[in-house]
Amino acid sequence: MRGTLIERVRRFNRTVTQRIGALDDAFLARGRPLGQARLLWEIGTEGCAARSLRSRLDLDSGYLSRLLHTLRADGLVMIDTDESDGRVRTVRLTPAGLAERAELDRRSDDLAASILRPLDDRQRDRLVAAMGEVERLLTASMVRVTVADPRRPAARHCMRAYFAELADRFEIGFEPSRSISAADGELTPPAGLLLVATLHTDPVGCGALKLRRDGLAEVKRMWVAPSARGLGLGRRLLAELEAHAAAHGVCVLRLETNRALTEAIGLYRAAGYREVRAFNDEPYAHHWFEKTLGPGSPAE
Amino acid sequence: MRGTLIERVRRFNRTVTQRIGALDDAFLARGRPLGQARLLWEIGTEGCAARSLRSRLDLDSGYLSRLLHTLRADGLVMIDTDESDGRVRTVRLTPAGLAERAELDRRSDDLAASILRPLDDRQRDRLVAAMGEVERLLTASMVRVTVADPRRPAARHCMRAYFAELADRFEIGFEPSRSISAADGELTPPAGLLLVATLHTDPVGCGALKLRRDGLAEVKRMWVAPSARGLGLGRRLLAELEAHAAAHGVCVLRLETNRALTEAIGLYRAAGYREVRAFNDEPYAHHWFEKTLGPGSPAE
DNA sequence: CGCATTCTCTGACCTTAGTCAGACAATGGG
DNA sequence: CCCATTGTCTGACTAAGGTCAGAGAATGCG
Structure with a gap:
């Protein structure tokens, strides 16, 4: 090599x-x-x-x-x-x-x-496995992540799919109005921002940031379409949110999540978020996380 | 998958x-x-x-x-x-x-x-590794193996390269005339046959069969170009030689080799050849191998 | 309704890519 | 020296792929 x-x-x-x-x-x-x-x-x-x-x-x-x-x-x-x-x-x-x-x-x-x-059988299996890997990673590299207006159709699509999935996975269902807000205005600069990931033209994921004045920001609306899972897209969205947060002078990122969302919890832990005591009264949350941005976690 | x-x-x-x-x-x-x-x-x-x-x-x-x-x-x-x-x-x-x-x-x-x-670093490394694997195996699958007249330029090229390599690798050099013969006529049907492997138009390997009347045949001239090693081409040439031999009613395949050719010796062992006592007086040989063709080792 | 927009269709036009036959010059073998 | 071969060049031709402008019908919105 x-x-x-x-x-x-x-x-x-x-x-x-x-x-x-x-x-x-x-x-x-x-x-x-x-x-x-x-x-x-x-x-x-x-x-x-x-x-x-x-x-x-x-x-x-x-x-x-x-x-x-x-x-x-x-x-x-x-x-x-x-x-x-x-x-x-x-x-x-x-x-x-x-x-x-x-x-x-x-x-x-x-x-x-x-x-x-x-090819012989062993070579065939190896070729097909390697092809699958190349395909998966090339697909991942074709995903584009951009800051988007939450009112645009692609963003709306992601939100709807995100809520539908929460309603489906939470034991008690999900009713957006009961949850802490993250309205269009709160996810639009300068109050915050929304990242939307698209593959070709299909929206396949999103993640949002609610900025505050005190150097804190909240991560909201982290979602990856089922068709795009396994591409490392969650990690990428989170990393890009962190980079945007750092660029806005944010020192500490916070988020809360539901125990049903096990992949998300794994993602946050792997990304260096540590679990903290509840910092709000989000009725759908079971876990609260926090991460300090700094030279140790470069904004890339 | x-x-x-x-x-x-x-x-x-x-x-x-x-x-x-x-x-x-x-x-x-x-x-x-x-x-x-x-x-x-x-x-x-x-x-x-x-x-x-x-x-x-x-x-x-x-x-x-x-x-x-x-x-x-x-x-x-x-x-x-x-x-x-x-x-x-x-x-x-x-x-x-x-x-x-x-x-x-x-x-x-x-x-x-x-x-x-x-992509992130881990994904990049995995992508490049998988690409290398795909490339290697696609190259392997582009190699064509055909029965060729030993007098054709591609065959001559392989023979020359083969002899040159033997001369280089054997401790005492190599002089074709001192070795047991495998002349053009002996490698031409019906006396025997020569397989030549080509990639695009470049000759990248060969292998030959000397058929005898008594259900025995000898494998000769097994060679893979340095540029084509690691593609499983030796195994493929050997397997195709065995298939040709089986089609000609051969029951037992024999070959001898020099101790300097360690990859070849490994190949023969892996392909089911077992070492036997010297069955000829080839001056350059240190090991003699034999394999019985049969239902256990299908001709594919 | 009126008007802008969307979608399709048509005619005119263009470049790229490629084939084929034949001309012509240089070469090499006998 | 002759002649077949090799390598290049030219003219004539074709198909494929594509662009652009404008016409015309259907639709949707205010």
């Missing part, structure tokens, strides 16, 4: 795009232009709206229109006007289109099989 | 081409057509012959000619007639071309860095 991390990532990129990128395209296309094949794939067995194809594949609307009409001329798709909105077109695969897509599917399987074939 | 091996390989392909393939092209191109950027990269800082670019990038000669003249018009390369062969064009980067290439290099670094940036 030689080279810096960056050199090693570059070497990986080279090998992998050679082996997978190139073959993938050739395998998928099979006579058909690559753009059409990708489109056929993206439509899926259920069919979908043209506009969603446009955003997912990032296509010019004129270009997409032409691609779709080519596929229709080949008898692979049906294009109908949406029932509830006369502007949008719904695209569905015909039986011939479904067959074509199944063939693409089969070819993708073949490609994967051709990679595994020359 | 869910799904069959094939599903998991496919999921990996999707994630990786999304994260790396797409970005890689966009990063590299930076305004310039991708073909030109790739060419610029491939010319290298030393310059090289047009014909080698053609074969390496698999380009049409007319197409390459035009690409090169575009780059020259942009002041990025110089095209000169080769001194020793008036047909060949030698391409070298101008200072501007070198600067451009350095910029591509920097962008490639940036891409790699952008992948690592959102």
